[in-house]
Structures are given as structure tokens and as C-alpha cells.
Amino acid sequence: MLYREAGDFKTTYKADSQTFPIAFDRWRYWAVLAVAWLVIPFVINDYWANAILVPFLIYAIAAIGLNILTGYCGQVSLGTGGFMAVGAYACYKLMTSFPDVSMLVHILLAGGITAIVGAAFGLPSLRIKGFYLAVATLAAQFFLVWLFNKVSWFYNYSASGQINAPERFVFGHAVTGANTTPAAQYLICLLFVTGCALLARNLTRGTIGRSWMAIRDMDIAAEIIGVDPLKAKLTAFAVSSFFIGISGALFFAVYLGAVEVGEAFGINKSFLVLFMCIIGGLGSLFGSFAGAAFLVLLPVALKVLGVDVLGWPTQIVSHLQLVVVGGLIMFFLIKEPHGLAQMWRHIKEKLRLWPFPY
Amino acid sequence: MKDTFDSYVTDDGRTIGGVMMDMRGITLRFGGVEAIKDISFDIREGEIRAIIGPNGAGKSSMLNVISGFYHPQEGEVWFRGEKRPPMKPYQVARQGIARTFQNIALFEGMSVLDNIMTGRLTHMKSGMLAQALWMGKAEREETENREAVERIIDFLEIQAIRKTPVSRLPYGLKKRVELARALAAEPKLLLLDEPMAGMNVEEKEDMSRYILDVNDEFGTTVALIEHDMGVVMDISDRVVVMDYGRKIGDGTPSEVRNNQDVIDAYLGVAHD
Amino acid sequence: ELVIPDLSYRTGPYAAGGIPFSDGYQDYFALLNARDGGIGGEPVRIVECETGYNTEKGVECYEATKGEGALVYQPLSTGITYQLIPKATADGIPIHTLGYGRTSAAEGEVFNWVFNYPGNYWDAASVAVNYLLDENGGDLSGKTIALVYHNSAYGKEPIRTLEELSAKHGFTLSTLAVDHPGQEQKSQWLQIRRERPDYVVMWGWGVMNQVAVQEAANVGFPMENFIGNWWAGAEHDVTPAGAAADGYKSLNMNRIQDYPVLDEIQTMVVDAGLAAGAGDNLGKVLYVRGMYAAMLAAEAIAKAQEIHGVSDITPAMMRDGMEALEITEARMTELGMGGIGPEFSVNCQNHGGSGEGLVQQWNAADGVFVPLTDFIAPDDSVIDPLITEDAMAFAAENNITPGCL
Amino acid sequence: MSADFLYGIEVVINGLMAGVMYALVALGFVLIFKASGIFNYAQGVMALFAALTLVGVMEGQVPFSHLINAVFGTEIHHFGWTVPAFAAILVTLGVMIFFAWAVHTFVFRHLVGQEPIILFMATIGLAYFLEGVGDLMWGSDIKTLAVGLPQGGSLFVEDLTAGLGGDDFYGFFIDKLDMVATLVAIVLVAALIGFAQYTKQGRAMRAVADDHQAALSVGISLNYIWVLVWSLAGLVALVAGVMWGAKSGVQFSLSLIALKALPVLMLGGFTSIPGAIVGGLIIGVGEKLFEYMIGPMIGGATENWFAYVLALIFLVFRPQGLFGEKIIERV
Amino acid sequence: MLDTTETTTETLLEVNNIEVIYNHVILVLKGVSLKVPKGGITALLGGNGAGKTTTLKAISNLLQSERGEVTKGSIRYRGDRVQDLTPTDLVQRGVIQVMEGRHCFEHLTIEENLMTGAYTRRDGSGAVSADLEMVYNYFPRLRERRKSQAGYTSGGEQQMCAIGRALMSRPETILLDEPSMGLAPQLVEEIFGIVKDLNEREGVSFLLAEQNTNVALRFAHHGYILESGRVVMEGPAAELRENPDVKEFYLGMSDEGRKSFRDVRSYRRRKRWLA
Numbered sequence A: 001m002l003y004r005e006a007g008d009f010k011t012t013y014k015a016d017s018q019t020f021p022i023a024f025d026r027w028r029y030w031a032v033l034a035v036a037w038l039v040i041p042f043v044i045n046d047y048w049a050n051a052i053l054v055p056f057l058i059y060a061i062a063a064i065g066l067n068i069l070t071g072y073c074g075q076v077s078l079g080t081g082g083f084m085a086v087g088a089y090a091c092y093k094l095m096t097s098f099p100d101v102s103m104l105v106h107i108l109l110a111g112g113i114t115a116i117v118g119a120a121f122g123l124p125s126l127r128i129k130g131f132y133l134a135v136a137t138l139a140a141q142f143f144l145v146w147l148f149n150k151v152s153w154f155y156n157y158s159a160s161g162q163i164n165a166p167e168r169f170v171f172g173h174a175v176t177g178a179n180t181t182p183a184a185q186y187l188i189c190l191l192f193v194t195g196c197a198l199l200a201r202n203l204t205r206g207t208i209g210r211s212w213m214a215i216r217d218m219d220i221a222a223e224i225i226g227v228d229p230l231k232a233k234l235t236a237f238a239v240s241s242f243f244i245g246i247s248g249a250l251f252f253a254v255y256l257g258a259v260e261v262g263e264a265f266g267i268n269k270s271f272l273v274l275f276m277c278i279i280g281g282l283g284s285l286f287g288s289f290a291g292a293a294f295l296v297l298l299p300v301a302l303k304v305l306g307v308d309v310l311g312w313p314t315q316i317v318s319h320l321q322l323v324v325v326g327g328l329i330m331f332f333l334i335k336e337p338h339g340l341a342q343m344w345r346h347i348k349e350k351l352r353l354w355p356f357p358y
Numbered sequence B: 001m002k003d004t005f006d007s008y009v010t011d012d013g014r015t016i017g018g019v020m021m022d023m024r025g026i027t028l029r030f031g032g033v034e035a036i037k038d039i040s041f042d043i044r045e046g047e048i049r050a051i052i053g054p055n056g057a058g059k060s061s062m063l064n065v066i067s068g069f070y071h072p073q074e075g076e077v078w079f080r081g082e083k084r085p086p087m088k089p090y091q092v093a094r095q096g097i098a099r100t101f102q103n104i105a106l107f108e109g110m111s112v113l114d115n116i117m118t119g120r121l122t123h124m125k126s127g128m129l130a131q132a133l134w135m136g137k138a139e140r141e142e143t144e145n146r147e148a149v150e151r152i153i154d155f156l157e158i159q160a161i162r163k164t165p166v167s168r169l170p171y172g173l174k175k176r177v178e179l180a181r182a183l184a185a186e187p188k189l190l191l192l193d194e195p196m197a198g199m200n201v202e203e204k205e206d207m208s209r210y211i212l213d214v215n216d217e218f219g220t221t222v223a224l225i226e227h228d229m230g231v232v233m234d235i236s237d238r239v240v241v242m243d244y245g246r247k248i249g250d251g252t253p254s255e256v257r258n259n260q261d262v263i264d265a266y267l268g269v270a271h272d
Numbered sequence C: 001e002l003v004i005p006d007l008s009y010r011t012g013p014y015a016a017g018g019i020p021f022s023d024g025y026q027d028y029f030a031l032l033n034a035r036d037g038g039i040g041g042e043p044v045r046i047v048e049c050e051t052g053y054n055t056e057k058g059v060e061c062y063e064a065t066k067g068e069g070a071l072v073y074q075p076l077s078t079g080i081t082y083q084l085i086p087k088a089t090a091d092g093i094p095i096h097t098l099g100y101g102r103t104s105a106a107e108g109e110v111f112n113w114v115f116n117y118p119g120n121y122w123d124a125a126s127v128a129v130n131y132l133l134d135e136n137g138g139d140l141s142g143k144t145i146a147l148v149y150h151n152s153a154y155g156k157e158p159i160r161t162l163e164e165l166s167a168k169h170g171f172t173l174s175t176l177a178v179d180h181p182g183q184e185q186k187s188q189w190l191q192i193r194r195e196r197p198d199y200v201v202m203w204g205w206g207v208m209n210q211v212a213v214q215e216a217a218n219v220g221f222p223m224e225n226f227i228g229n230w231w232a233g234a235e236h237d238v239t240p241a242g243a244a245a246d247g248y249k250s251l252n253m254n255r256i257q258d259y260p261v262l263d264e265i266q267t268m269v270v271d272a273g274l275a276a277g278a279g280d281n282l283g284k285v286l287y288v289r290g291m292y293a294a295m296l297a298a299e300a301i302a303k304a305q306e307i308h309g310v311s312d313i314t315p316a317m318m319r320d321g322m323e324a325l326e327i328t329e330a331r332m333t334e335l336g337m338g339g340i341g342p343e344f345s346v347n348c349q350n351h352g353g354s355g356e357g358l359v360q361q362w363n364a365a366d367g368v369f370v371p372l373t374d375f376i377a378p379d380d381s382v383i384d385p386l387i388t389e390d391a392m393a394f395a396a397e398n399n400i401t402p403g404c405l
Numbered sequence D: 001m002s003a004d005f006l007y008g009i010e011v012v013i014n015g016l017m018a019g020v021m022y023a024l025v026a027l028g029f030v031l032i033f034k035a036s037g038i039f040n041y042a043q044g045v046m047a048l049f050a051a052l053t054l055v056g057v058m059e060g061q062v063p064f065s066h067l068i069n070a071v072f073g074t075e076i077h078h079f080g081w082t083v084p085a086f087a088a089i090l091v092t093l094g095v096m097i098f099f100a101w102a103v104h105t106f107v108f109r110h111l112v113g114q115e116p117i118i119l120f121m122a123t124i125g126l127a128y129f130l131e132g133v134g135d136l137m138w139g140s141d142i143k144t145l146a147v148g149l150p151q152g153g154s155l156f157v158e159d160l161t162a163g164l165g166g167d168d169f170y171g172f173f174i175d176k177l178d179m180v181a182t183l184v185a186i187v188l189v190a191a192l193i194g195f196a197q198y199t200k201q202g203r204a205m206r207a208v209a210d211d212h213q214a215a216l217s218v219g220i221s222l223n224y225i226w227v228l229v230w231s232l233a234g235l236v237a238l239v240a241g242v243m244w245g246a247k248s249g250v251q252f253s254l255s256l257i258a259l260k261a262l263p264v265l266m267l268g269g270f271t272s273i274p275g276a277i278v279g280g281l282i283i284g285v286g287e288k289l290f291e292y293m294i295g296p297m298i299g300g301a302t303e304n305w306f307a308y309v310l311a312l313i314f315l316v317f318r319p320q321g322l323f324g325e326k327i328i329e330r331v
Numbered sequence E: 001m002l003d004t005t006e007t008t009t010e011t012l013l014e015v016n017n018i019e020v021i022y023n024h025v026i027l028v029l030k031g032v033s034l035k036v037p038k039g040g041i042t043a044l045l046g047g048n049g050a051g052k053t054t055t056l057k058a059i060s061n062l063l064q065s066e067r068g069e070v071t072k073g074s075i076r077y078r079g080d081r082v083q084d085l086t087p088t089d090l091v092q093r094g095v096i097q098v099m100e101g102r103h104c105f106e107h108l109t110i111e112e113n114l115m116t117g118a119y120t121r122r123d124g125s126g127a128v129s130a131d132l133e134m135v136y137n138y139f140p141r142l143r144e145r146r147k148s149q150a151g152y153t154s155g156g157e158q159q160m161c162a163i164g165r166a167l168m169s170r171p172e173t174i175l176l177d178e179p180s181m182g183l184a185p186q187l188v189e190e191i192f193g194i195v196k197d198l199n200e201r202e203g204v205s206f207l208l209a210e211q212n213t214n215v216a217l218r219f220a221h222h223g224y225i226l227e228s229g230r231v232v233m234e235g236p237a238a239e240l241r242e243n244p245d246v247k248e249f250y251l252g253m254s255d256e257g258r259k260s261f262r263d264v265r266s267y268r269r270r271k272r273w274l275a
């Protein structure tokens, strides 16, 4: 009986277009935020921060970014890894060139730079569609990785081409480098996640969001009824890349602390983030979180189960892990092609109608 | 050719204004196929103009030319007394031309409300940053436009399905939502491509009523393609007949109905 | 109980190299447990964690195992090493990167917790050049050496050193990058065929090695002039090319031969069903290297126990043991692996060992690598300044004041 | 003729042959995409799996031996026999057909009518799955493929052309394996084109590609067509696996050849069998020439991205690829 | 135009009280029963969303691919239960559906489209080409365009192509879904004329879903009227045409003859059956 719309009337259009029209959803949302901000920072430890929460938050940002492009605007991109690399390297260059500027500014600027690069690589989307575009974005992926590997300016001419995040502070607390506390790591990521989710929510429910979705659903019709495809697609690329750039910067500076472009931002990253969007649910912000959580947790959970609980050899567990992850992905897509978000919606719908089946 | 500023009085006593859209010598080719061959006709302010003709005659192509989706190889398009330079479809839409499509082209992933709101894009001006932060102008604009859209929803009697994803709607309602989306743009010229295809009489009656009301109440000029002769003859002020890319008739319904070329090519038998 | 994490990679693109190494690493500890009841009476517990050569999984493994009291990490991947250096330093757990990882970690005053003995990539490059100098009567002027390298952090390591050495010895260096994964090397080998360098040195990894050996054979480049580094000289790198690979040379930091200890492992570990793998890798290049790494860790543990007088040591004590490590021929022989590696000793200033390596050659008929030379010393006069420079830059960037702990 | 020019030609010839190798992988993609709209990312892993199976069968390896040994504590690895190459190929084909059936029955049958991107993701899931199964089944060490394919440069061609460009020119280098691959590819493509254009099944396949529902309505059994197509793709994967495996040993990285096929597809058009070949040739020559002429100036290792950029530039002018079906855009 | 007595009594297809649910939640058919006699043209009429298409798809077993399923009732063809067969089996038994919205294979030529219709046939290429000839004779327009890609042909041509394609399977029963949709009046007449021809000359039975009640009742022998997933009325076509309700709601006629669409504004209707 939790889901009742009855008695929850909207009297203004403004109230009607709010993010969570159902009161219970609103409460739950505030509760989640409260736990995330007020409880977790005090109980978090190294393992939870580094192995689970920080990667989860960072991937959630990337997934939101990609979801804007792919889920809302319908442009499939496999260049996520490359764009994350742009964010990471931009952040690195900014951090080392302007050591006194706040890390927050660097991360935002890194997002901004990525947005520009993303929009540039989005240009072909005006001509190229569907899978052709998806494959074309691989050009960005491979080119960017090559570029960061080749041009030593990007990694400050270090001998090996690795970049290392020097120690930087936000409000006097180290957020990068060896002395960062797990709480600081977690909070800075949470800050950006919260901000990005809000921005994404606002953008997707307004005019620009609707023009993205129109392009996604039927681009010709959209153009004929007045959507400027150039603007819609390029803004989608830019906004999406902005988020992805931020996640790349955090991934490098806060999470790993040292990366090598080919290894950290290779094509697998692109696939992974796309997976998160799809398993979570295209065109759903909640889905981005769900997908990121699922794909960050699943391998860890399987490992814990296989190695620690069942005591199988790591080799067999990791082979089985591939089998299980692959199998589960297929299983999910079959059971609910529109992702965890849709599954959740179905559950809610059933709850609302319960106990009457139709 | 009648002068642009001429107006005339229709059979049932309505006064029709001067020329709004003037197509002059349009020729459209696809590779070797000539879909439209040197056709000229006009659409006047406030009238309901029908385009009829056999399948493949080039009717939809003509609408596509008007809405800027196809660019004719030859000929000129004059809109409100000015020659229209080559334009992108979305620019045409901003001039106040809205349309529906032959095969429903709704945005299947969006709710009815969002679909109709999309129709108002041409009226939305707030910048991206304002929208991202959901501040000031963006929010105000959203509410204002929502009000306009609600008026259309009321007008077309689709209140109940406001929040339904369009993919779940039956065909007839989809057609109506598509009309709503076009109306949301508050167009000066409304192009309808077979708005009543696949409807039964009852639904056709409803649709006719909407078209007539739109024309009457908002003074919107309507150009429609339709195969149901009953509807065409009843509601249109003037009819263009196309066949294999050529114009074979143009005039009031009664004129067209008795035109032997039209009967041969299209009607088959003289229509009552 | 002595906890040793083994961050292995038995899956993914590099599994073929990861499996034998991990087998050797674990089997040696298993032998110590079975034969001696551990080290200094304290049993060893191996915690294996699969990284798949993936940095993020490496982080997870590190975080998951460090709580168990891990004594020393052998990250086995450049990426994981780089990103563990600050973390492990902050946590006070030593890292050992055996002939890989961050080269300038040899500077112990900057990298207090990181050890990369017995040698590093720059040593390896220099060893290769010294070997060629030997072959050519001490003179390489006018010769050309081509470097075929994996286009990654790892592959780019030797370039600086080789450039310096080319200036010093007057040979021409041309570099050819191969992009990951390295299945297509036609362009590079056609270029080699056109330019006919006197020698080809390769910094390859994974499938790149197999393809390079095959392509070298295809274009008819003489195998005996083709030298891989020590991560490009295992059996699986040459077997796919079959007989054509005969004569291929590579560096090695651990001599391949029959060691008594291998027999002991066979009887006391493999036959007893305690082996980490299927037991079919015994004696292979990377197996021996894994075993060698384990031996170095075990010796450091023994040293730490000796210094601190306790058997159940902490990571900090382990570090002291590593810093005081001394490997002599006598000790190696005593352990049943005489001649397996160079003699060296570690101290606070030098975490890098002697840097010596030998050259081995593939005998396709017998399917074994045969050591060609004894351990060759690198040219420290070239390498040491480079290491100091890089380490100081790192120190400056990270506000580290060099010094001993 | 100057030696430089001749070397340029040599690069072109080798580019063409490399292109054929790419095309071999791309063909599998085209088949499945054409018939089911599925962009089968698993094609590369299928090639790996086919090659692994072939080697495993030839050497009489016990499938899943690691798993069996781990679970039951046994020590089995080999049956103790070897199978001749030809028979092993047949067995492998059987396995691939079974695989095709299984993939269709358990996965894609349930995904009919889904959006392309969902299908694409499912194939990535399949790729993971198959990779894991391959590892479990045959182990993850590098295997040598000995089906008797010739290796090395052709001395005949080299001797014939040596001296054409003076002392600096050593004669054209042409890999014998590449020559075989070219032959095989030509035969394969001719056969597949013939199949698609002129047989009833081929027509049905194209019909299914256009409209599943309509195909069902005329009585075409989608299941049958899809299993057929996946089997064909399995055959193509086997050929590609053998050719690539002969080059680098059979190992995990073989699955990455899928990435070499993508730009080829893009350029040739996802739906065109001849497109795969022509696209492959253009990409092969393009990337090799670029690496030869421009590569040294910008540091080399350009092949990975250049192929994509080349295809991208091309697409801007022809969005459906060289031979792709024209995208019919009507409203 | 025809009288109802000529329908024979043998029932080919019998749909008995079926219920169809989409996506496990949307109940669309709520107990539909109908019979298609051999050699007859049976019309299935009703407004948008009434469930005509769903009924046809339930019969031809095309529902599965749309996540729909028959949850109750039975469908019998020549007395055999056919609900669990595949569409292929049904085509082989002589039941083929021409789908709403034409669904031609866009990238195949018209001729190739027609040939796919013969996919299930096993009676040799001679018979097939004879039938191809027959189809071309019924639809001379298709012969003209046989080498063009179907995606580029006009709506009417595509409709002909779809029907021709169905004919190529030598069907006994054709389930024809809205053949008149989007076609010019003259073409509608032409197509219905051909349907009648096929029915009379080749003895093909038709189950015809139509919105265009007027035309449908002119050509059909028997009609069912569907509303919101239920059959609300059935009877011989001639009777239906005279029924005052049908006249008002489906034929747009009032007692004074046909109303003008201009006048519809003046009154609002109400649904009598549902009220």
C-alpha cells in the first residue's frame, strides 16, 4: 500500500512536473541523500571506498553522461574511454600547471575541456547514424588514446608515460595523493555525483531534454517539427562529455592516483560504461546508478563468493566470473531489455495495482 | 492566376484571404524518378486545401517540399509574399508551418504530454545553463508552455492519456496526439498527411470536427492529403489533384468532382 | 603466520605469462611450508587474488588483502605498481617489483617502500647493449639497432637509456612502436626488412611477442640478431612460430637450468597435490622467475626475523629485511638454486640490486632456452644519473625529502 | 624504378593482403547483421573459440579438464590421441553449429524485435560468456596451430622481383600465409554472395533482415534462418581463427581482431558481403601506406586509429558505407 | 451484390472465446469467438484498438513476437487446435496473414518479395513460376515494377505486393488486415475486386479486418463487429448493412442518408453498446 497516487493531487503544473511526483518517492530520495551524506562518510573504510563506493560513484557519473548521449539523444557512443582520458589528462595538466587552484575548479574545467572535445567528435553524428556512428566514435577512442600516449607534453615528459596525481586539497583536506582519507575520497566523488545528477535531471526534463529525446525517437520528424538537429546532437555530445570528463578526472585523480592511458581508458572502459547504461536502463538517471552499482558490485560479489566462501582456485573463479557476468548480462537483457530501471518501474506498478492484477 | 491580395468567398459563405503559400513550377526528382513534375498551386490564408491523387502521385513529396524536407530541383516556394531561400526543415517549422505524417511519427519513447510539449519547441527560448540549473526563465517558460499545451489537450479531449507513453496508445489516439503536437506549435499553416487513414467513420467524424474547429477558431490554414472522398469533398474549400507527379485538377470540390481527368485517374466512378 | 598476497593474472590477454609465474611463486612457498614448516618456524599463507592484469582489479585485490597482514606485494603489472606506490607507502607495506615497475624506485631514499632488485628496464637495455658490444669486440659504431616496442608505458621505458647509449657508443637507434595488442606488425617488419638493422631489440609483451617472432622469421631477419627483453623470452613467446624461432635470443634475470630445488618441488609439492597449478609449468622460464621472486621474498623474511628477533614479522619489519637483503652464490647453492640469479645486496640507497642480466637463446628442437652468457653488468655510469634525475623529480612533485627510514 | 617506389608498392601489396585478413573477420559480422540486425561483437571471440576448439580436438585435450580436476581432484588433461586436421575441422564445425543453435535458442530467440543496441549489448555479454567458456574448456595458455598452413615470405616472388630497383631493393616480400588467406577469402566470398543472392534460403535471409514480422507471416522460420546464419558466421569465424591463429598462436588476443574488422565494416557497409572485402582492402592499404609515409613523422603505431579515422572520413560522404544498403528516409 | 445463402456450411477456422494479454498485463481481447467458413469472405469490423489486428495475429500465431499471448480459449483450423503451432506450420497448412501496414521487404525487389511468399512450398519451381505469372496477371502493376526495390514503391503497390506475396504460398485462407488503409478509392475498389476474384475463382477464404465498413460490407459475406475486445454484433453482411446502429456508427448514415462531415460538429455521439 506504499504506492498510492490517489489523494496525491497536483494543483499546479509546476508541482506536476517535479522530479518525484509521488510523495513516497520523494521521501525515499531524501532518505538516500541523508544516508549518503551524513552516515556513510563516518563509517567508510579503505576497502569500501577504494573497491566499491568510489568506483561506483565515478562510474555513475560516467554512466549518467553516456546515458544523456545514448539514452536520451539516441547516439550510441563507444568513445567513452577516450573522453574519460581527456578528462583525466586535462585534470593532470591543470593540477600540475596551477597547483594552487582548488581541485574542484580543476575537475570542472576538465569536464569543460572534455565537453569541447566531445562536441568536436560529435560533428560526424550529423551525417552518420546508428551503428555506423557507434563505430565512428571508436575513431575518437583510439585516436585520443594514441594521442595521450604519443605526445609527451600530456604526461609532462615522464619517462614511462604514466601520470601520477600529486597531492591536492579541498578545504584543507587532501583529496588526491597518498594521504587522502577514504571519507575525503568518497565525499568529493559524492559531491560531483549529486551535482551531476541534479544537472542531468534538470536538463532532461526541460526543452533541451525533449529535443534530445525527439531526435532519438525519430530524427527526421523531429527536424520537421522544429528541432535543430545540429544543436540537439552537439549539446548532447557536449553535456555528455562534460560528465564523462568529470568522471575521468575523478577516476584518475581521486580513485587510482596513477594511470596509463591505454590501460585505464581503453576500449573496455567504453563498453563497461555502455553496459552500465543499458543494464541500468537507457534514458533513466536512476538506471545509471543501478547499472553502475550492478557492474561494480557483481565481479566483487562473485569473487567473494567463489574464492572466499567456496574456496575455489582464483583462476577458475575468474573464468567462471566471465561466464557468469556474460550470462547475467544476456539474462537481464532477455528478462528486461529496458534495464533495471524498468524492472523497478514494473515492480512499482504492480505495487500500485496490487492486489488487482489488471 | 488570381492576384495575391484577392480574397474569395467559399460555397458556404466563408471569406478566404490572399495567397499564403505559393508553389511555382515545382519539379522534384529522385535519381531517375520524377516524383513531381512542374506543379504550381497556391494555398490561401484561412482555407482548407486538400491534395488528392492516386498512391505514388507525389502528394507526400509535395508536403515534404513545403516543409523543407525535400528540396526541389526546379521551382520556387513563396511564403507570405516572399521567395523562400533553401531552408532546413526546422527553420521552416519556425516560420509557422507544422505538420503530421502519413506513417505516424510520434516520439515513441516519450509521454503524450512530452510529445506535445516538443511541438512547442519553436516557442521555447531559455538557454542551456538556465535549464541545467532550472532557474528563472526556464521554469517560468516551462509553466507557460505547459498551460498552452493543456489548452490543446482539452481541445482534443485527450486529458486522460496525458502521462501515457505514446507507444501504448491505439492508432486513432496516436493520430490525435500527432495533431495535438502540430497544433502546439500554433502554426499558421498546418499540413496534414492522411490524417484519417485507418479510421472508421466515427473517428473520421471526430477528426473532421477538430480540423474544422482549428480552422475556424484559430484561423489556421490547413493543407491536407486524404483518400476519403467523402471527407475531402465535405470539408475542403479547394482541392488540388495530382497524378503521377502532374497536376490534373484544381478547384472547388464540386469542380474537381466533375472533372473527367480526375474521375479517370483517381475517383474511378463519379462520386456522389 | 606470514601472509603473502599473490596478485596473479591467470586470465585475460597475458594469462600465458601470468600462470607460470604465479605457479612458481606459490609452489616455492608451498615447498618451504612442506619441507621446513614455513620460514623460521612460521608457516606462510598465500592469498591469491586474480587481477587479470587490470589496474582496477589490482586496487580491489590490494584493499582486500592488505587487511590480512600482507607482508609484501608483488603487483606484477606496471599499471598496478604505479598506482600502489603511493598507497602502499602510506600504508607502510613494502612492494617488490622484480625487474618491472617504476625504474627509479631503485633510488631507495626516495622510494623507501619500493624495491625493484635484482634489475630494472634501464639495466636491461644496457645489458643488451653491453652484450652486443661484447659480440662486436667492444665497438658498435656504425651499427644500427632497431627497438621494437609495445606502445605503452612499459614499452617506452628503455628508449631514454638506449638513446644515451647510442650517443655514447655511436650506434644508430631506430624505434618502432607497435600498438596494443600487437597482432598486426607487418608495417614494422617490412620496415625492418627494408632498413636491415644489424640488431633488433624488442620490448614486447603478450601476443606482440609471438607475432614479432613469427614476422621476424617471415621476413628472414636472422634470429640470432634479435634480442627480446626479459619479459619477451618465455617458451610461449616462441613456440607458436615453431622451428622458425630457433636461435631467438632474450635477456633473463634468472638462469634456466636444472636446479635441485625443482626436484624437491616436484616431489614435495606437485606430487603431494599441493601445487598451485597443474604442475606442468615446472622449470619454465617464468615459473623459475616466480620461484626466484618467492625465494627473494623468503630470504628477506628470514633476514627480517633475524634483525628483529621475532618470527611473526610485520610489513615494516619485512621492509627492513628487504633493505638488508644479501644474496650470495653460496646461499643460492644452499637453497638448491645455485646460479639462478646474480649476487647482490640491497641497502637504503640502492633498492635496485646489481642490475645484471644474462642472454639466453631458444633451442627450438629441444624446446628450451639455453643460457648463452654469464650475468652481464649494466653500464651504471649511464643509468645511475638517469635514475637519480627521475627520482628527484618525483620527490619534488610529491614533497618527499629523500632519506633513509 | 626507384627502390622507394617499389617499397611503396610492396607496402600496398601487403596492405591488400592484410585487408583480406580483416575482411575474413568482417564477413562474419556482415552475415549476422544482414540477417538479424544483430551487430555481433562476439565474432572475434567466436574466432578464438573456434580456433581453440580446433587445436583442442587435434591434440586430444579433455574439455573442461581444469574444472573437472578442481572439482573432482582428478588429474586428467589429454585423451591421449591426436586427430588429423581435416577431421578436427569437421568436428569443430559441428561444435560451431551446435554453438549457433544454442546461442539462438537460449539468447537471441528471446530478444527478437529488441532495439539494435540491446542486441549489440547481448553479443558483448555473449563475448564474455564465450571467452570464459573457452578458457574453462581449453585453458588459457597459448596454443600452436599446426594445420599445415605455409609460413614465411615467398622466396619465389622475392627472387623474381629482386633487382627490379637496383641493389637497394630486395624484391617484394609476400607472406605465403597471406596468399592462402586471400585465396580462401575469395572462395568464401564468392560462395556467400551466391548463397545470399540466388538461393531460396539466401533470399529468406535477406527478407528476415528487412522485416522479422513480415518474414514470419510468410512462413519463414526465423529460428531456422538465424541458426543457419549463426552457423555460417561460425564457419567464417573458424576460417578467420585458423588464419589469424597461424600468425600469432591461438590465444586470448585473437578475440581482439574484432576491433580490426569494425572499420572495415563501416567502410564497406554493414550489410554487404562484397563490401567487407573491398572495405578490408581499402583499410589494409590505407593504414599500411599511412604508417609507411606519415607514421615515421608522427611517431608510428598509427594503425589502430587510422583505420577508424579513414572509415569515418569516408562515411561523412557516404553514410551507409561503400556498399551498404541505402538508408531509406521517408516520412 | 451478393447474397448470404451462398456461404457454405463447412467451417475452416474457428476461434472460440479467446483472451489475449500483451506484456502479461494488458488485456486486449476479452473473449472473442468467430467462425470463418470455407470459401467465404468474413469481415471483422470495429474501431481503432478494438482488437482486430490482435485477433488476426492470435490466429496466425504472430503474437509471440510482440510479447502477447493467448491465455484462454481455443483456435481451431479444420478442427485441429493450431494455437501452439509456429507461423511456418500455419502457412504450410494454408493460413497466411497479410499484415497491416504492408510490411514489404524494403530492400528486396518486388519479384524477390513475391518469391519469399513461396518459401514454404515444396512443389517445385515450375509450379512456383506459374503462380508468379498468376500474381502478375492479377496485379499487372507489379509486373511493371518487378525489378524495383519495394521500399521505393508507392503505398498501393506495396499493398498489392503484400497480397501477391501471400498468394504465392498457395493459401487456403488469407487473413487480410486493413487492405484499404491509405489507398486511393479507386485502388481500394481494385484491391477488393481482386479479393473477390480470388475468392470466387481460386476459392480462397478471407478473414478481413477493416475499418472501412462501407467497402468491407459490400464485399464480405458475413461480418463480426468488435468493440473493446468483444464481439458486439455479428451477422450476414447484408443484414449488418441494414442495421440502424451499424448505419449510424460505422457507415456514417442517418435516416436522411449520408451526413456531411461538415455537420458533425453539431452533435456529440455516445457509444450505445457500451453504455
Ligand SMILES: Nc1ncnc2c1ncn2[C@@H]1O[C@H](COP(=O)(O)OP(=O)(O)OP(=O)(O)O)[C@@H](O)[C@H]1O
Pocket: B030, B033, B035, B053, B054, B055, B056, B057, B058, B059, B060, B061, B062, B102, D329, D330, E152, E153, E154, E155, E156, E182
Ligand atoms: N526519398 C525518396 N527516394 C526515392 N523515391 C522517393 C522518395 N520519396 C518518394 N519517392 C517516390 O516518389 C513518388 C511519390 O511518392 P509520394 O510518397 O509522394 O506519394 P504519395 O502521393 O504520397 O502516395 P501515397 O498516397 O501512397 O502516400 C513515389 O514513386 C515514391 O516511390
Ligand SMILES: Nc1ncnc2c1ncn2[C@@H]1O[C@H](COP(=O)(O)OP(=O)(O)OP(=O)(O)O)[C@@H](O)[C@H]1O
Pocket: B168, B169, B170, B171, B172, B198, E022, E023, E026, E028, E046, E047, E048, E049, E050, E051, E052, E053, E054, E055, E066, E067, E068, E100, E211
Ligand atoms: N504489442 C502490443 N503491446 C501492447 N499493447 C498492444 C500491442 N499491440 C496492440 N496493443 C493494444 O491492443 C489493443 C488492440 O489493438 P489492435 O491493433 O488489435 O486493434 P485494431 O482493432 O487492429 O485497431 P486498428 O484499427 O487501429 O488497427 C489496442 O489498445 C492496442 O493499444
Ligand SMILES: [Mg+2]
Pocket: B059, B060, B061, B102, B193
Ligand atoms: Mg503519401
Ligand SMILES: [Mg+2]
Pocket: E052, E053, E054, E100, E177, E178
Ligand atoms: Mg489493426
